[in-house]
Amino acid sequence: MTATSPLPAPHVILIEQPSKVPGKRGMEGFWGMRYGNKTVLTAYLSPIDLLLDSMRGSAPNQAFKFPSLDRLPAARVKQTFPTGVELDIACGFLARDGQLLLSPSGKWRRNVLVHDVRAPLRMGILMPEYTTDGRREISRLFEGAGLFAWQDTLQSLARIWKGDRMKHAIDSALATASTVVHSAGQVVNQIAVFDPEAEQWHFVPCQTMDDVPENNHPHGGGDSATVG
Template identity: 30%
Template sequence: MAQPNPSSRPCGHVLHTRPDLFLLVNYAPRRGEPNWCNALCEFVEEGNADAGDALSVYISPFDALVDAAFTSRPGKPYHVVPADTFDPRTLIRHSGGKLHVNLHCGWAASDGRIVVRRKGALASVCLMQSEDIPDARLQAIDLEIGREGLARYERLREHAGLFAHADSHRLPETWTEQQRHQAVGQAIQRMPGTVPVGAEVNQVALYDPEAAQWHFVPIAVFRGDTGVKAAA
């Protein structure tokens, strides 16, 4: 959700992230608020003391583009935007002063096939992180992904042999809109198959846009600590 209230920063952005993150948003202008948008979130399960909506965040803009293709609906397209263009303050207030984020690390897979959620989106393997945001920080929020989350993200890509993945993250910036659509279409076309939610998740699927190739890593590479989940 975007708000008109300015940030205390000279750049005007309320949110800064480290590393640079991306979000999926759909625009829903309202009277007096032409820039209002809604960001893709996951609900933190009821019963959790920190219940609320967790903002879906991506290190890879290409992964975000793929998810946007599966999440968009007629009349409700999702767009990939830098996280620092988004104002999360309404989201934080609705979550009792906490900022929840789900770091996308890959897609849930079962025996070489990608898990598809009930409404058609791809199931994501992600790590949730929560942070208290007191009123004093609401005008200038710094979100840093924790060391453990980054380590798991890197470990998955190392096991897939994607050692230059940071370079591939910059590829979409060099593409035209047509090239972006073509690359996403190629990724979808090269999917080895899908299975519905309920299948055993035993792998994490990763896509290399440079080689136009899918890779599958055992979920055990990523599993082991609390906070790991496949969003269904």
């Protein structure tokens, strides 16, 4: 069973690649993952998670935009995704014993909470459709962190949190995060979720939302990809 989500439209990362021609604007593409012949866009329920993830993984000279799916130009969406796209919904970061896990390069390990969410194109807008199980996973994570008003918070983040207020939340998340480099084979036993209103991290045991192995995608290991 699927239904159109009442949640705010998730945000995606639009990357501008540096141009090889001086004075010319580079090409733009959506950030995602490639699993063999399958490409999936990475989307974020919280713009704070997106900003934290992109800050930790950006390359020199790359420029980013962070639109929500419902704010993408209709012509661009129709050209790039004429029949829609599949999304991996990221929320929170992998952790162990109260510490966020870092890759050897220093990048935080985002948590892909719901996989392969269909987002068909309807009237020029990509409309995510969550299964009942997918909705349950989202609720379980936030409520496992004690954030029972999570839907209101996401709505507020999408509509109200801008400029200095968002910057303050990001600075607070970075300042209060305890991190450790994650070596291959080490256990992931928590998902870290940042509460921007209380300015604190919450750590949800993995068994609260089913075990989350380090490589937690049903298609196996993938590679970063730019789509579009």
